Amino acid sequence: xxxxxxxxxxxxxxxxxxxxxxxxxxxxxxxxxxxxxxxxxxxxxxxxxxxxxxxxxxxxxxxxxxxxxxxxxxxxxxxxxxxxxxxxxxxxxxxxxxxxxxxxxxxxxxxxxxxxxxxxxxxxxxxxxxxxxxxxxxxxxxxxxxxxxxxxxxxxxxxxxxxxxxxxxxxxxxxxxxxxxxxxxxxxxxxxxxxxxxxxxxxxxxxxxxxxxxxxxxxxxxxxxxxxxxxxxxxxxxxxxxxxxxxxxxxxxxxxxxxxxxxxxxxxxxxxxxxxxxxxxxxxxxx
Amino acid sequence: xxxxxxxxxxxxxxxxxxxxxxxxxxxxxxxxxxxxxxxxxxxxxxxxxxxxxxxxxxxxxxxxxxxxxxxxxxxxxxxxxxxxxxxxxxxxxxxxxxxxxxxxxxxxxxxxxxxxxxxxxxxxxxxxxxxxxxxxxxxxxxxxxxxxxxxxxxxxxxxxxxxxxxxxxxxxxxxxxxxxxxxxxxxxxxxxxxxxxxxxxxxxxxxxxxxxxxxxxxxxxxxxxxxxxxxxxxxxxxxxxxxxxxxxxxxxxxxxxxxxxxx
Numbered sequence: 301x302x303x304x305x306x307x308x309x310x311x312x313x314x315x316x317x318x319x320x321x322x323x324x325x326x327x328x329x330x331x332x333x334x335x336x337x338x339x340x341x342x343x344x345x346x347x348x349x350x351x352x353x354x355x356x357x358x359x360x361x362x363x364x365x366x367x368x369x370x371x372x373x374x375x376x377x378x379x380x381x382x383x384x385x386x387x388x389x390x391x392x393x394x395x396x397x398x399x400x401x402x403x404x405x406x407x408x409x410x411x412x413x414x415x416x417x418x419x420x421x422x423x424x425x426x427x428x429x430x431x432x433x434x435x436x437x438x439x440x441x442x443x444x445x446x447x448x449x450x451x452x453x454x455x456x457x458x459x460x461x462x463x464x465x466x467x468x469x470x471x472x473x474x475x476x477x478x479x480x481x482x483x484x485x486x487x488x489x490x491x492x493x494x495x496x497x498x499x500x501x502x503x504x505x506x507x508x509x510x511x512x513x514x515x516x517x518x519x520x521x522x523x524x525x526x527x528x529x530x531x532x533x534x535x536x537x538x539x540x541x542x543x544x545x546x547x548x549x550x551x552x553x554x555x556x557x558x559x560x561x562x563x564x565x566x567x568x569x570x571x572x573x574x575x576x577x578x579x580x581x582x583x584x585x586x587x
Numbered sequence: 588x589x590x591x592x593x594x595x596x597x598x599x600x601x602x603x604x605x606x607x608x609x610x611x612x613x614x615x616x617x618x619x620x621x622x623x624x625x626x627x628x629x630x631x632x633x634x635x636x637x638x639x640x641x642x643x644x645x646x647x648x649x650x651x652x653x654x655x656x657x658x659x660x661x662x663x664x665x666x667x668x669x670x671x672x673x674x675x676x677x678x679x680x681x682x683x684x685x686x687x688x689x690x691x692x693x694x695x696x697x698x699x700x701x702x703x704x705x706x707x708x709x710x711x712x713x714x715x716x717x718x719x720x721x722x723x724x725x726x727x728x729x730x731x732x733x734x735x736x737x738x739x740x741x742x743x744x745x746x747x748x749x750x751x752x753x754x755x756x757x758x759x760x761x762x763x764x765x766x767x768x769x770x771x772x773x774x775x776x777x778x779x780x781x782x783x784x785x786x787x788x789x790x791x792x793x794x795x796x797x798x799x800x801x802x803x804x805x806x807x808x809x810x811x812x813x814x815x816x817x818x819x820x821x822x823x824x825x826x827x828x829x830x831x832x833x834x835x836x837x838x839x840x841x842x843x844x845x846x847x848x849x850x
Contacts, residue, residue: 340617343617348724349724351722351723351724352721352723352724352725354725356725359655359659359718359726359728360659360661360662360718360725360726360727360728361665361725361726361727362661362662363662363663363665363725363727364661364662364663365661365662414615415615418617418620419615419617419618419620419621420615420617420618421618421621423621423843424722424723424844425839425842425843425844425845426620426621426628426843428722428844428845429620429628429631429632429634429635429843429845430617430620430631432634432635432638432845432850433630433631433632433633433634435634436634436637436638513720513724513850514642514849514850515652515718515720515808515809515810515811515849515850516642516646516809516810516849516850517642517645517646517849517850518652518653518809519646519650519651519652519653519808519809520642520645520646520647520650521645522653525653531718531720531726532725532726535724
């Protein structure tokens, strides 16, 4: 039970902050649906990427000229085959991870290794089936979340940074750097900034760049091609946003662990969150 | 608040546990989704019906795919799939430079037809510079010239019960001791009658090379490359795909790819 949040006063008596109902059911359900969606979207997305493990800038892919920014390939060398990744013209040996991976006796020559894809073998058709199913679920859940969060105040209270959040930001960054976290009623400025970036920048970007890769959507919404500078640029941006979301996920999990995993997990499962001592009580709190 | 400080040991321990459960998740647990008759996969595949229906709502029947400028044709059209068919019929036609080629139009039509390349070239033509999107992820811009399929459909008269256009091809995309598997594809009548849906006989101002589908290939510009059958031998109007190869409307569809490839 959130031992790290308990303090003792001068007499040795335990002082605890109030137990507050922090996360609505809308927030909790959408959170876990996204967790599942993003897991499947990532692994099926890497399967799709492996069908042509290169990224370009522009409307098309250069085969007779070079507009690639990333390429994963296997090469034959005097010492046997090696996997290589070329990023902005710089080539790295990535044998075992990108370009060539798997057991030494039966290496697989592909972009991302089989353990990072769904299915684990090469199957573009299934990768697409999985990707588009979870893409629809992801977008539907996002609509539900935006509507619910607008109506129940979660957006205004916890997501959109306010004036005082910007003022408190430098101090909050310094506190996070020392692994000292506030456990108040609302989110701290860095949390708000992180979630606002996810919901207002990264999620819309990854959805719209995904749609730009659809030839049907390009005919329906031609402005997509102009906004993102072509289908292949959109594909590259889609990939970059994927990398940013993976980074967010890593930081997100590290922060949950660092801030008290039991209390944080409980708040995202039951809604109840143990605030730090000194948090002003409100109606509906529990001791 | 010393009590709320994280100990290094706890932090490392919990992180390691989280990381190992993640690593476990990847390794093949979801390979069953690759089974084409799996029930869970059947459910996931329903999303593509939704995509088809939503795109048909969002996308006006006559809205065009983007067309590009001459200066944006910067390379030859990249061939994919079959590039050198070896069926006897095709090799014979190819030897004669397709002089004896006939495009057959049949099925649910009022007036079945058989057209030579010369006849096709003398019909109304459309030239368009468009982007070819492969299901693998790459794109290539090229200039295509051919007869609008809608014009041909008007010539032969589509019967009211017809729902799909099936393109049958010369190319043996699969060659096995059991026999050749010929490529085929299909689309609905909306895409068939779309302005940019043409039977192309030229690419980048030259007759279609063998690698790109000589003598005639389909362009369906609002869908992916695998819909755009090459080496077309006949066009059949049907009301269902039952009884045609695997029954799913195309060579790749029979192997698990989506019939609607607008995404």
